[in-house]
Amino acid sequence: MDYFYKPPLQRQDECTALEENYVNCLVQKSFSDFKNFQYSPNTCKMDSIIWFHLECPSWVEKFDDDVEFKRKFKNYFDKRAADYQTLMDYKARDKDEVAFGEMYYPDQVKNYGVDLSAASQPTEEGGDGNDDDE
Numbered sequence: 001m002d003y004f005y006k007p008p009l010q011r012q013d014e015c016t017a018l019e020e021n022y023v024n025c026l027v028q029k030s031f032s033d034f035k036n037f038q039y040s041p042n043t044c045k046m047d048s049i050i051w052f053h054l055e056c057p058s059w060v061e062k063f064d065d066d067v068e069f070k071r072k073f074k075n076y077f078d079k080r081a082a083d084y085q086t087l088m089d090y091k092a093r094d095k096d097e098v099a100f101g102e103m104y105y106p107d108q109v110k111n112y113g114v115d116l117s118a119a120s121q122p123t124e125e126g127g128d129g130n131d132d133d134e
Contacts, residue, residue: 008055015059018052021045022063023076 025044053060062068 015056
């Protein structure tokens with residue numbers, strides 16, 4: 001154990017993870033104030049809040065500024081929405097798999113209703129979906 005003072009390291013990767021946890025805690029607390037709203041992911045680690053304040057003091061200062069605070073929350077919700085949209089956009093994923101010649105198992109065709117004839121139909125660009133014409 002060291003008995004001497006060590007200044008905060010403020011490492012980029014550590015501060016990014018601690019900041020994300022801090023925003024998760026703020027969001028979880030704000031949603032828990034609503035009685036009828038259910039916010040399922042419990043992603044807040046309370047022990048990490050103190051480490052965020054101790055290890056990344058310059059990052060914590062940004063939360064005191066109103067404009068920067070709003071920007072951080074907007075970026076947080078934009079990232080969450082983009083992640084959700086990427087995971088839940090089955091139609092675009094199936095369309096890409098058909099366009100790029102993905103091999104389907106019979107249960108995929110039956111369960112997801114994939115139209116295998118879509119690969120041979122012309123696309124909006126006027127081609128047949130293949131880049132071999134060049």
